[in-house]
Amino acid sequence: MFIDRVLSGMRPTGALHIGHFHGALKNWVKLQDEHPCFFFVADWHALTTHYESPEVLEDSVWDMLVDWFAAGIDPQKATVFIQSRVPEHAELFLLLAMATPLGWLERVPTYKDQIEKLKERDLSTYGFLGYPLMQAADILIYRANMVPVGEDQVPHIEMTREIARRFNHLFGSEPGFEEKANAAVRKLGAKRAKLYKELRAKYQEHGEQDALDAARALLAEAQSLSMGDRERLFGYLEGARRVILTEPAALLTEVPRLPGLDGQKMSKSGGNAVLMREEPKVLAQKIRTMPTDPARVRRTDPGDPEKCPVWQLHLVYSNDDTRAWVQKGCRSAGIGCLECKQPVIDAMVREQEPWRNRAQPYLDDPSLLRSIVADGCDRARAAAQETMRDVREAMGLAYS
Ligand code: TRP
Ligand code: SF4
Secondary structure (H helix, E strand, O other): OOOOEEEEOOOOOOOOEEHHHHHHHHHHHOOOOOOOOEEEHHHHHHHHOOOOOHHHHHHHHHHHHHHHHHHHHOOOOEEEEEEOOOOOOHHHHHHHHHHOOOOHOOOOOHHHHHHHOOOOOOOOOOHHHHHHHHHHHHOOOOOOEEEEOOHHHHHHHHHHHHHHHHHHHOOOOOOOOOHHHHHHHHOOOOHHHHHHHHHHHHHHHHHOHHHHHHHHHHHOOOOOHHHHHHHHHHHHHOOOOOOOOOOEEEEEEEOOOEEEOOOOOOOOOOOOOOEEEOOOOHHHHHHHHHOOOOOOOOOOOOOHHOOHHHHHHHHHHHOOOHHHHHHHHHHOOOOOOOHHHHHHHHHHHHHHHHHHHHHHHHOOOOOHHHHHHHHHHHHHHHHHHHHHHHHHHHHHOOOO
16 A cells, blocks of 8 residues: 655644744645645643643644644645544554564663653653554554654654554465465556566565665556555565555654754743744844853954854844854954844744734634644544554454
8 A cells, every 4th residue: 555645743832933833844834735744733642741731731732733824734735633533543552552562662762761851750651651652553544654753753753664564564464365466466467567577576686675666656557456456566565465554754854953042952841932923022022132152242342153042043044145244243243243133033023924814813713723623633534544444454353
């Protein structure tokens, strides 16, 4: 089964900051024009670490969704939904759990780190250990082939691939598979059948990825195949098994280094964030009070942009001319820091204007947001149920 589908999720953290935009949302907005996309609010994931404060969940979910649409996520193009509204995620999570070795979860690099880092919370829970497996279920249930994530999430995608491989290995066998596959090959017609066999051999004997891609393209175009045969032939390419769950690839998001107001990584809890929809006055105040190169004690002291977090913002927000003006003015004490910050403030306010405009209808009419998301949940659920039919059948649960 080969589907072109992007999937990504975000934990609900309430109103988003510009780091979320430049680190993830901007990329999602681009992807929705290039592929069918599914984007979801990972509300169960939030509970794996914040199970003691469920009261903040609901507002956080809606506030975050407003910012997704403000950023330009278009519900006409992408399917936007909430994880817990598609309970099939939990069913797949449960079924995958049956055959997932404990060691795979204990070895996830973030596991011990996070327990150390979030010491004030008790994370020695079953839910927290299992959350990468829940993430695997989130991805596999849509048979997504691409998952845009940041670097920190790559080990989770790797584990998801292993989970899919193991599942197909354990549950992808079908009585008489080889014979059925061979019969399906013949249905391709002589010319295509020959090409298919050659490409399959190249992939299986020499691991040629190009051959696998070409064979998949051949199958995608073959009109004469039934759904079942097509699936069999996709599976047969990779072995003598059916491919029930698709191995996804991480789509590494290139993240510009956007510092927080104090030069550290921008985060809500760090208190150093600029929100996506910040009052222009508050925004200006936040930038004006940002620390700069400590060497510039007086206006007449020259500075070094490399030692100043404001420069990092110029790298995101300014053109070459402005950057040259900063470099020269800072090093020669020709400009003051407030002067230097103004173009950043102006560019940020300009950037936020369309976000504000797009958010307004949702703020005016919260039921609009509810109905768009309800529609997304329905669509996501239909896709999830399709996979679950095959999963249940493969695991012996398709009682008729
Ligand atoms: N774990 C991700 C994070 O903390 C969020 C997430 C949950 C996710 N499920 C996902 C991301 C599936 C991509 C695909 O950022
Ligand atoms: Fe930073 Fe600009 Fe001040 Fe130089 S002039 S220290 S780059 S704010």
